[in-house]
Amino acid sequence: MKKWVRRIIVTAVLLVASVSIILFGYNKLYNDKQPEGDIIVKENVKVITSETDNIPIDVREDYLVFGEKPEYKKGDVIVSGITENSLEGYIRRVLKVDKKNNLYIVKTEPAVLTDVFEKAHIYKKIELTEDGSQSVSYKTESMKGEKKREAFNIEVCKDEKEKKEEKEDKVIDENDNGTDYVIGKKFEEKDEPVTVSGEAGISIWVEIDIDINHGNIKCGIAAKSKEGAKTAMECSESSSKELEKKLLEKKLPNYEFSVAGIPIVVTNNLEIAIGSEMNLEGNIGASYEMTSETTLGFQYNSKTGKVKEIKKIDFDSDGLQWNTISVSGDASIGPSVHLITKLYGSSGLDMSVGILGKVKGEAKVSTKKELDGYAGSLDLSIDPEIQGTLVVDTPVVDKNLLKQPLFEVKLNSLWSKHWESSANWKDDLEWTEADEIEEAKEQVKTSYSNEYFEVEVPESWEGYWSVIEEDNTNNGIKSTVYHFTYNPEGPDNGGASDVYVIDMSDTSRPMGHYNRMLPDYCEEVGVTSFGSNDVFKMEVAAGFFHDGGATITLK
Known part of the structure; x- marks a missing residue:
């Protein structure tokens, strides 16, 4: 009886111990596979990098060719980084492995990131340069212990000498391109x-933000940029045409980074262009300067199946400046940026953004005293033009994510202004100037003189030119602008010039105070022999002061 009792007790103890071990082992296994906030790579994932011994000797759309037998079986997921025969990397699922003519053919089909990771948070910010791409930052959130240290060890750390050389090279590049930006x-x-x-x-910068959690994925890809432009257009006679010039067209080197040993490959193509379009009668000059910060991209959520656009522009400009002798029609000018960024060269963002200065209407030089040198009406604006596509050549984010257009809703103007000479601007355009012109002909036949300078014009211009004085004083700085125009009969559209005289005797004022009183692209003529009167001129259309034209002499 006692032996029987002892057997029961021993059996019970062993049973309790076995259950405890099983429960402990299960909990440990469960915790190892699903630690809070950790990155979990699925067990059937195989990795190929440039350091792998057995890499494919040929990569095709639906199969891989190996010279040596690969250790793959049906259902394995292969993730390749950048290799000699796969410059963009790929994610594939193995269907079968065949041997043919001493080669091993691995039949595959496309796979996606949720086939690779059970759980992951991936964030990467990549700065694009003309020479390639470089990582700005990388982090995986809520990671613990050794795995956190391993994730950070994935990054390729450069020593101080390399960092210094890169910084010096970057400064040289920025100086070489003639702008304040990395690419320009x-x-x-x-x-x-x-x-x-x-x-x-x-x-x-390209930002990639991915969250994967047990088959669900949130994926965001966005381009963040700081841009600036100074653009000017001169159209000297009637024209209907488009002009476009590519300033930069480059496929940047593919960029690879690693997350828990899994290679992620990003490809980038960048293009910068300048363009103008016009449908004009007459002539016009237009210019503007601008700076902006732009964020464009998308966020996809597999749970909802929806794509959310990311679209933000912060813009700064003093607006569009213009000049003309006589013009009717419309014109536009501005730079544009086109970027294609993809994961594994397969899925991502194709976007273009242009910021265009536009002018539309009718205007001409006028000597009518009540007006400010011009008659007519113009609509002026600086407008964003954005186009985009969520590209899915081959699914790598989610099987249900499809190619679709982005940014279809037109954005409002970043800056706009309606100018008109007066409420009766149409009457202003029809005003003949007959009395004033006849008087001007008597007073200024072949020369003009004031206290600052003297102007001589060719005898052949007699009767076809005039000058108007206008007070340009601002913030206590004395200034006068003289509008010279030459408007002959016949097909010659003539030309014009604005001459600015500014009293710059107050040396306590910053130069910026004086510069603000001048339009862009003014040319300094010189300083008068008395006082500190600085003289500038800006030519319009064919100009007024040129070889064979008028001359100006300072006093």
């Missing part, structure tokens, strides 16, 4: 009768 160009393009000139620059 100065330009001057001519296609008679149109000239487009200025500079455009951009500093741009």
